[in-house]
Every structure is written in C-alpha cells, then in structure tokens.
Amino acid sequence: DTEVTQTPKHLVMGMTNKKSLKCEQHMGHRxxxxxxxxxxxxxxxxxxxxxxxxxxxxxxPSRFSPECPNSSLLNLHLHALxxxxxxxxxxxxxxxxxxxxxxxxxxxxxxxxxx
Amino acid sequence: GENVxxxxxxxxxxxxxxxxxxxxxxxxxxxxxxxxxQELGKGPQLIIDIRSNVGEKKDQRIxxxxxxxxxxxxLHITETxxxxxxxxxxxxIGTGGFKTIFGAGTRLFVKA
Numbered sequence: 001d002t003e004v005t006q007t008p009k010h011l012v013m014g015m016t017n018k019k020s021l022k023c024e025q026h027m028g029h030r031x032x033x034x035x036x037x038x039x040x041x042x043x044x045x046x047x048x049x050x051x052x053x054x055x056x057x058x059x060x061p062s063r064f065s066p067e068c069p070n071s072s073l074l075n076l077h078l079h080a081l082x083x084x085x086x087x088x089x090x091x092x093x094x095x096x097x098x099x100x101x102x103x104x105x106x107x108x109x110x111x112x113x114x115x
Numbered sequence: 116g117e118n119v120x121x122x123x124x125x126x127x128x129x130x131x132x133x134x135x136x137x138x139x140x141x142x143x144x145x146x147x148x149x150x151x152x153q154e155l156g157k158g159p160q161l162i163i164d165i166r167s168n169v170g171e172k173k174d175q176r177i178x179x180x181x182x183x184x185x186x187x188x189x190l191h192i193t194e195t196x197x198x199x200x201x202x203x204x205x206x207x208i209g210t211g212g213f214k215t216i217f218g219a220g221t222r223l224f225v226k227a
Contacts, residue, residue: 004158042204042217043159056214090158101147101166101208104215106158 003027004107006091012113015081021110023074023091031097032074033104034066035090043090043106049074050097081114088112117142119207121218129226134192136221138205141186145207148188149215150179153202163190195225 004025013019023032031050035043048056049068063085065077074091088109094102118141128134140148146167151159165172165179165188172179178191192199205218 006158040220042220043215045214092158103149103161103164105161106151108156108158111156 004091004093004105006089006107006110008110009108010111010113012115013078013081014115015083017081018077018079020078021076021089021091021112023076023107024072025093025105025107026072027093027095027105028071029093029095029105030071031094031102032068033092033094034064034074034076035092035106037088037090037109039087047076048097055097078112081112083114086112086114117145117207117209117214117216119205119216119218121205121221123221124219125222125224127224127226128195130195130197132195134190134195134199134223134225136190136203136205136223138188138190138207138218139186140188140207140216142207142209142216143186145186145209145216147208148179148181149206149208150177150190151204151206153204153220155201159204192223195223197225197227199223200225 007022034046037043046060047066052068063080067075090109091107092104094104120139149164152162153159165181176193181188203221206215
C-alpha cells in the first residue's frame with residue numbers, strides 16, 4: 001500500500017480564518033513533506049519532517065505552521081492567509097531522507113481557496 | 116542554483132505513437148531521477164525512477180534513460196493510450212537526499 005491520504009479535498013477560507021490541513025500515511029515512512037503547487041507549475045517544497053522533527057523549512061511565512069503529532073500524521077495549520085496562498089497543497093512521504101534519496105509518494109492534495 | 120530543464124512543454128501524439136520527454140539537470144551530484152505523472156485534480160504519481168548507477172530502466176510501456184556525462188535523462192512512452200494524457204514532471208535529487216528539483220512539466224495529449 002503506497003497511499004497517502006489528505007483531508008479535506010477542498011477548502012475555502014477567509015483571510016481572518018484559522019484552518020488545518022491533515023495528511024496521513026501508514027507505510028511506516030519516517031519522512032513527510034508539505035508542498036505547494038500553483039496552477040501549471042511544479043510542486044514547491046515547503047517543509048520536511050524527519051522522525052517527527054522539523055528538518056527543513058524553505059523560508060515559508062509564519063502564517064503556515066506545520067505539526068507532526070506522530071509518525072503517521074502531518075498537519076498544516078493556516079492562519080491569516082492571503083489570496084495569493086490559494087493553491088493545491090500536497091503532502092508526501094518517503095521511507096527516510098538524508099544520506100540517500102528515497103521514493104516520495106504524494107497524496108491527492110487539498111485545493112485551498114483564500115477569499 | 117540547482118536546476119532541471121524539461122522539454123517540450125506540450126506534446127501531442129496520436130494513439131499508438133511513442134512519446135519522448137527530455138530533461139537536463141545542472142547539479143552533477145544528483146543521483147536519483149524520478150518521473151511523476153499528474154492527472155487533473157490529483158497529486159503527482161511516481162511512475163518510474165532511475166539511479167545514477169544505471170543507464171536505462173524499463174517498466175512495460177515506459178522506459179527511462181540516463182546519460183550522466185551529458186546530465187540528460189529522458190522518459191519514453193511507447194504505444195501511447197488516451198489514458199496516458201496528463202502532465203509529466205521529471206525531477207532530480209542530489210546530495211542531502213531531501214530536496215526534489217522538478218522540471219517545469221510536459222503536458223501530454225494522446226489523441227484517439
């Protein structure tokens with residue numbers, strides 16, 4: 001099973017709202033990722049968690065706050081977003097990362113619209 | 116910085132024909148090259164990958180070739196079918212093993 005699940009599929013939020021995106025995998029992977037994808041562009045890396053610890057933050061604004069409650073779950077908390085943050089948010093996982101490159105498996109994404 | 120160039124940006128083929136997508140990477144330390152297929156409204160799906168110690172890999176109708184000297188790698192799809200229509204991304208991962216550098220994508224149309 002190489003499935004990564006994400007909820008919700010779609011989310012519409014106002015600029016003053018607080019919402020969260022959720023991601024789950026049961027493949028025993030120890031690395032999890034958040035990506036942002038704008039229309040007709042490739043995914044852009046936002047965060048990397050390894051063994052439930054934040055390893056990489058690609059200079060993402062603080063209105064995006066990641067959290068990894070356990071090795072299977074990854075959340076992205078959203079607060080005071082801007083309309084330009086509207087995008088497809090993708091979660092991915094891999095067996096590990098660091099000394100070698102591992103296959104990354106992506107979830108279906110959450111389509112976020114900020115009004 | 117690290118960069119992956121992908122061509123063409125759009126490719127239209129007749130069902131049954133072959134399709135070839137080419138990528139060039141800049142970081143000579145890159146050692147893993149995955150290919151992703153993304154259908155409308157879905158996340159990228161890993162379809163094939165190749166590591167730097169291999170020159171070619173094949174999986175049914177899909178093959179990938181790697182030329183490390185020239186820093187080129189290519190995706191070959193034979194006997195294309197309408198369900199192959201999607202956006203294809205090449206990518207390269209180098210030292211550190213965490214950051215995937217994606218190409219800009221190729222939109223493939225397979226006409227029935």
